[in-house]
Amino acid sequence: MGITRMMxxxxxxxxxxxARIFGPSDDAYPVTGVQPFSGDPLKETRRADW
Structure with a gap:
C-alpha cells in the first residue's frame, strides 16, 4: 500500500x-501598451582607466 501511495x-x-509549465499564463499584469521614451540618452564619455 505504501508503494502505491508514493507512486x-x-x-x-x-x-x-x-500543467503549470504548459498551461495558460496566470500573470495579472495590466495592459499598458508601448510606453514612449521621454528621457535623454546616456552621454558617452571616455574613461581614462581603460
Whole structure:
C-alpha cells in the first residue's frame, strides 16, 4: 500500500508541474501598451582607466 501511495504522489507532483509549465499564463499584469521614451540618452564619455 505504501508503494502505491508514493507512486500516486510522484505522479501528482509531475502532472501539476507539467500543467503549470504548459498551461495558460496566470500573470495579472495590466495592459499598458508601448510606453514612449521621454528621457535623454546616456552621454558617452571616455574613461581614462581603460
Amino acid at each position: 500516486d504522489s510522484i505522479t501528482q507532483y509531475f502532472s501539476e508541474a507539467i
